[in-house]
Amino acid sequence: MSSEPNGDLVFKALAHPFRRRLLDQIRDEPKTTGNLCEAHPGVDRCTVMQHLRILEEAGLVIAKREGRERWNHLNALPIKAISDRWISQYANHALSVLEMLSNDLA
Amino acid sequence: MSSEPNGDLVFKALAHPFRRRLLDQIRDEPKTTGNLCEAHPGVDRCTVMQHLRILEEAGLVIAKREGRERWNHLNALPIKAISDRWISQYANHALSVLEMLSNDLA
Numbered sequence: 001m002s003s004e005p006n007g008d009l010v011f012k013a014l015a016h017p018f019r020r021r022l023l024d025q026i027r028d029e030p031k032t033t034g035n036l037c038e039a040h041p042g043v044d045r046c047t048v049m050q051h052l053r054i055l056e057e058a059g060l061v062i063a064k065r066e067g068r069e070r071w072n073h074l075n076a077l078p079i080k081a082i083s084d085r086w087i088s089q090y091a092n093h094a095l096s097v098l099e100m101l102s103n104d105l106a
Numbered sequence: 107m108s109s110e111p112n113g114d115l116v117f118k119a120l121a122h123p124f125r126r127r128l129l130d131q132i133r134d135e136p137k138t139t140g141n142l143c144e145a146h147p148g149v150d151r152c153t154v155m156q157h158l159r160i161l162e163e164a165g166l167v168i169a170k171r172e173g174r175e176r177w178n179h180l181n182a183l184p185i186k187a188i189s190d191r192w193i194s195q196y197a198n199h200a201l202s203v204l205e206m207l208s209n210d211l212a
Binding site: 007008011012014015017020023024027074076079080082083085086087105 | 113114117118120121123126129130133180182185186188189191192193208211
């Protein structure tokens with residue numbers, strides 16, 4: 001759909017529980033692909049890398065190479081876009097509260 | 107996964123572009139199933155109802171019956187849970203900015 005050029009990739013990437021777990025693991029700090037493979041001893045390296053590639057193609061992971069290591073960073077912007085798409089009325093409400101607050105302080 | 111009891115249903119529901127479009131259509135105000143069917147003349151009523159059922163099972167749609175009509179309301183809480191799961195650090199940052207601002211105003 002033209003209204004969500006990358007949307008399909010993002011939602012498809014998020015639809016798999018293993019990929020959501022990978023995102024959980026890089027939420028607070030980036031991890032190397034090696035770290036992520038070690039965290040899942042029951043899953044072979046190729047499978048982990050395949051899932052990381054899907055996350056990267058969806059823009060949810062940004063990978064940076066440093067020497068022989070590949071650092072996987074979470075990019076939360078596509079997640080923010082999901083929330084903005086359906087809960088902007090909540091954000092608007094929060095903004096109104098903030099506005100009232102700043103009027104009271106002025 | 108025990109950490110996301112309803113998560114799988116939510117992400118699976120969101121993975122289909124037609125269901126995302128239905129959520130767009132009830133974002134600002136609830137719509138009857140009839141309204142939603144009329145908005146998609148190329149899709150038969152059974153298919154629309156099937157997609158609505160998947161959204162309802164995922165907790166993204168709350169349906170209320172009024173007489174012969176079924177009103178479909180968006181429930182944005184599962185969307186908020188997605189955003190909270192991965193972008194709480196952004197929220198924390200926003201809160202820190204707000205805290206600095208209120209300290210400056212005090």
